[in-house]
Amino acid sequence: MNVVKIGLLGLGNVGCGTWLTLTTNSSSIVARAGVKLEVAGIAVRDLNKRRLASPPAELLTTDALSLIDDPSIPIIVETIGCPHQDTRIARDFMLRALAAGKHVVTANKEVLAKHGRELRAAVGASGGLYYEGAVAGGIPVVKVFRESLAGNTVTSIMGIINGTTNYILTRMSHEGSPFGDVLRAAQELGYAEQDPSSDVDGHDAAYKLALLCSMAIGAEVNVEDIFREGISGITPEDLHYAAELGYTVKLLAIARRDGGSVELRVHPTMIPSSHPLASVGGAFNAVFIQGDAVGDLMLYGMGAGMMPTGSAVVADCIDAAINVARGVSPVPDRREQRCTLKPMDDVVSCYYVRVQVVDEPGVMAALASEFGRAGVSIESLIQKGRGQDPVSVVFVTHAARERSVQEALRGVRALDVVHSVASVIRVVAG
Amino acid sequence: MNVVKIGLLGLGNVGCGTWLTLTTNSSSIVARAGVKLEVAGIAVRDLNKRRLASPPAELLTTDALSLIDDPSIPIIVETIGCPHQDTRIARDFMLRALAAGKHVVTANKEVLAKHGRELRAAVGASGGLYYEGAVAGGIPVVKVFRESLAGNTVTSIMGIINGTTNYILTRMSHEGSPFGDVLRAAQELGYAEQDPSSDVDGHDAAYKLALLCSMAIGAEVNVEDIFREGISGITPEDLHYAAELGYTVKLLAIARRDGGSVELRVHPTMIPSSHPLASVGGAFNAVFIQGDAVGDLMLYGMGAGMMPTGSAVVADCIDAAINVARGVSPVPDRREQRCTLKPMDDVVSCYYVRVQVVDEPGVMAALASEFGRAGVSIESLIQKGRGQDPVSVVFVTHAARERSVQEALRGVRALDVVHSVASVIRVVAG
Numbered sequence: 001m002n003v004v005k006i007g008l009l010g011l012g013n014v015g016c017g018t019w020l021t022l023t024t025n026s027s028s029i030v031a032r033a034g035v036k037l038e039v040a041g042i043a044v045r046d047l048n049k050r051r052l053a054s055p056p057a058e059l060l061t062t063d064a065l066s067l068i069d070d071p072s073i074p075i076i077v078e079t080i081g082c083p084h085q086d087t088r089i090a091r092d093f094m095l096r097a098l099a100a101g102k103h104v105v106t107a108n109k110e111v112l113a114k115h116g117r118e119l120r121a122a123v124g125a126s127g128g129l130y131y132e133g134a135v136a137g138g139i140p141v142v143k144v145f146r147e148s149l150a151g152n153t154v155t156s157i158m159g160i161i162n163g164t165t166n167y168i169l170t171r172m173s174h175e176g177s178p179f180g181d182v183l184r185a186a187q188e189l190g191y192a193e194q195d196p197s198s199d200v201d202g203h204d205a206a207y208k209l210a211l212l213c214s215m216a217i218g219a220e221v222n223v224e225d226i227f228r229e230g231i232s233g234i235t236p237e238d239l240h241y242a243a244e245l246g247y248t249v250k251l252l253a254i255a256r257r258d259g260g261s262v263e264l265r266v267h268p269t270m271i272p273s274s275h276p277l278a279s280v281g282g283a284f285n286a287v288f289i290q291g292d293a294v295g296d297l298m299l300y301g302m303g304a305g306m307m308p309t310g311s312a313v314v315a316d317c318i319d320a321a322i323n324v325a326r327g328v329s330p331v332p333d334r335r336e337q338r339c340t341l342k343p344m345d346d347v348v349s350c351y352y353v354r355v356q357v358v359d360e361p362g363v364m365a366a367l368a369s370e371f372g373r374a375g376v377s378i379e380s381l382i383q384k385g386r387g388q389d390p391v392s393v394v395f396v397t398h399a400a401r402e403r404s405v406q407e408a409l410r411g412v413r414a415l416d417v418v419h420s421v422a423s424v425i426r427v428v429a430g
Numbered sequence: 431m432n433v434v435k436i437g438l439l440g441l442g443n444v445g446c447g448t449w450l451t452l453t454t455n456s457s458s459i460v461a462r463a464g465v466k467l468e469v470a471g472i473a474v475r476d477l478n479k480r481r482l483a484s485p486p487a488e489l490l491t492t493d494a495l496s497l498i499d500d501p502s503i504p505i506i507v508e509t510i511g512c513p514h515q516d517t518r519i520a521r522d523f524m525l526r527a528l529a530a531g532k533h534v535v536t537a538n539k540e541v542l543a544k545h546g547r548e549l550r551a552a553v554g555a556s557g558g559l560y561y562e563g564a565v566a567g568g569i570p571v572v573k574v575f576r577e578s579l580a581g582n583t584v585t586s587i588m589g590i591i592n593g594t595t596n597y598i599l600t601r602m603s604h605e606g607s608p609f610g611d612v613l614r615a616a617q618e619l620g621y622a623e624q625d626p627s628s629d630v631d632g633h634d635a636a637y638k639l640a641l642l643c644s645m646a647i648g649a650e651v652n653v654e655d656i657f658r659e660g661i662s663g664i665t666p667e668d669l670h671y672a673a674e675l676g677y678t679v680k681l682l683a684i685a686r687r688d689g690g691s692v693e694l695r696v697h698p699t700m701i702p703s704s705h706p707l708a709s710v711g712g713a714f715n716a717v718f719i720q721g722d723a724v725g726d727l728m729l730y731g732m733g734a735g736m737m738p739t740g741s742a743v744v745a746d747c748i749d750a751a752i753n754v755a756r757g758v759s760p761v762p763d764r765r766e767q768r769c770t771l772k773p774m775d776d777v778v779s780c781y782y783v784r785v786q787v788v789d790e791p792g793v794m795a796a797l798a799s800e801f802g803r804a805g806v807s808i809e810s811l812i813q814k815g816r817g818q819d820p821v822s823v824v825f826v827t828h829a830a831r832e833r834s835v836q837e838a839l840r841g842v843r844a845l846d847v848v849h850s851v852a853s854v855i856r857v858v859a860g
Binding site for chain 2: 029139147150151
């Protein structure tokens with residue numbers, strides 16, 4: 001039996017999940033790969049730290065380069081993450097391994113989003129870059145886009161690709177509790193970071209969307225150019241009205257192809273409660289895809305966590321080991337396509353709008369006329385909680401351009417009878 | 431640019447979908463495969479038949495062997511199906527192509543279920559057998575099981591893998607209509623065959639389950655040994671009670687590993703309405719998988735149809751073309767594992783039971799005591815429609831062995847106050 005050696009960089013969550021998966025299922029891995037995968041060494045910063053997995057002490061080293069530079073190790077698995085938000089350490093290690101013609105496996109979405117082009121360009125004739133674990137953890141989105149959908153033109157993607165925000169929105173919906181309370185509970189349970197901004201403001205989802213877009217549509221975009229709106233403004237009141245209207249609110253990452261341009265956006269979205277994405281609860285992730293041949297396709301699973309991400313990293317290790325044993329490289333990624341990013345102003349969507357108004361005759365007409373003036377037609381308009389002051393008025397618009405809706409909202413805000421525009425949530429029509 | 435030639439056998443639904451997908455997305459296919467895929471010939475029985483796709487007439491031939499035996503064609507795509515339920519034509523063509531060292535792509539579940547072992551054994555050192563389209567159409571279950579989950583021990587699979595029955599059950603649930611009416615409507619719309627037995631009695635799902643089991647668990651089983659129960663006994667009354675109890679009824683194909691044995695069964699099943707499978711409506715398919723590393727994973731999409739199946743066949747063609755260009759074969763399927771089929775009597779499940787009884791005091795106690803005698807404990811017991819004769823009594827049991835439940839039901843049937851046991855539906859607990 002041939003043996004293919006792996007050098008593992010890092011033994012945090014993903015590193016431990018990788019180790020545990022490789023060792024627990026070693027016999028079925030051999031059966032699939034046709035070769036034995038052997039971890040030849042594990043680079044860590046602290047040899048004595050307590051960890052979730054306990055590989056033999058003799059495998060540990062503090063010298064990552066001793067693994068990267070070892071010519072007997074053809075596969076380097078990078079799981080060191082981004083200590084102190086610094087993506088350079090992982091990037092430098094990967095570039096060095098790729099320059100040596102190695103196969104590099106990573107689950108590091110931030111490094112890929114920031115340095116992906118450079119890393120892909122550094123792949124040698126004999127090596128490869130594998131990153132199934134970088135988007136949506138255990139869900140095999142990379143392989144499905146690259147291989148299973150290779151005969152398709154992917155026209156749209158809608159993803160629930162941040163588990164923390166989905167957990168918070170699911171609990172808010174079920175419990176009717178406000179965002180702050182649920183966030184604090186999630187932090188206590190370890191489902192949300194102490195600094196939750198990366199998740200709740202949509203940064204994490206935007207990184208993953210940039211990767212999905214490059215895989216599925218072949219378009220490279222800067223993460224900073226992706227329209228992004230977080231979930232901190234979502235209120236139990238909005239979730240209640242959404243349910244009443246037959247919708248569920250999810251933080252969606254959306255990519256949609258429109259001729260030569262692509263729209264990319266991350267924001268809270270109302271989707272019909274009968275849509276398959278609506279029942280994706282808790283910390284689960286899902287990616288809903290439309291392709292011209294395959295039609296609707298959805299992949300659902302654990303988007304993070306030690307073992308699911310380990311499952312994806314090990315799948316990559318097996319692919320890499322098969323390639324090493326055969327002396328071939330993975331087929332390079334699809335060529336980059338020229339795609340322009342559609343300005344957010346031009347994006348067309350339906351909108352849910354909640355306005356706080358004085359409860360007096362003529363208010364509804366005044367509101368409706370502001371929308372009409374901007375060319376936005378209203379599908380439904382409901383006044384809620386009569387007799388209170390202020391009172392909520394809830395609209396759902398027909399499909400309209402973002403620019404027109406913002407214009408209507410400026411008009412609405414200027415009305416004397418309007419206290420505030422309390423919420424604006426984009427809607428995916430049924 | 432290298433060209434890899436394809437010989438297409440058959441130009442029915444799947445053949446047309448394959449042709450259309452290959453030609454519509456040829457440029458992205460080249461980008462992915464690194465080679466050009468060219469259909470060198472299409473074997474049909476009738477040159478002049480009107481079809482859903484119109485390849486150039488000079489590609490058509492009535493001589494399949496002229497393609498299979500052409501040494502310049504390394505890939506044979508079999509889409510002829512099973513004319514007159516005969517699997518031998520497709521089997522013989524595939525065996526001949528494999529014997530010549532070719533790569534063979536098929537979406538023919540029946541041929542694979544009946545002759546899979548023989549076909550796999552015939553794969554030459556230079557060839558391969560690809561069958562992504564054979565289970566669940568456009569949903570990439572084969573690749574996910576073989577590659578993405580290769581690091582996992584798959585512990586259970588629950589699949590909605592027959593679109594016709596899911597369409598019928600979905601309409602019955604929404605409309606409250608009886609099975610026969612909805613079946614007739616489905617037949618008129620072309621969603622069900624004139625002889626619907628293959629679908630509604632669960633044969634089609636059992637074929638697919640046998641394939642799933644061999645891929646995911648590595649166990650080969652005879653389709654005839656799979657426990658099978660169709661949906662023709664499901665009534666609107668049961669669907670109504672299911673909804674009231676928080677369940678949705680689906681025809682599930684279930685594979686569950688239990689040590690060295692595996693349980694395999696196809697039957698109507700009540701699943702909690704919050705389960706991701708519950709919202710799989712209409713003709714859609716979904717496969718819900720549990721793996722020891724990946725956790726819960728679900729794949730959802732179009733399980734049949736010209737274009738979705740064409741999408742899967744083309745993905746296989748691309749994999750095959752890459753292998754041809756590199757002169758390698760696909761990694762062989764996982765080795766066959768020794769697995770015994772668990773007898774249905776030993777399968778453990780919860781059960782929904784509806785009994786028609788005389789409405790008189792003491793009936794509930796008599797019923798409950800029959801279950802107690804058999805060692806089956808009852809989770810809930812509801813009497814419905816008081817004052818009618820007969821009246822329905824609905825039970826849900828805790829997890830119990832099939833053998834014990836059948837024993838309890840024999841006791842129940844023998845009671846004087848019992849008209850009939852109207853329904854028994856297995857339940858997946860939440």
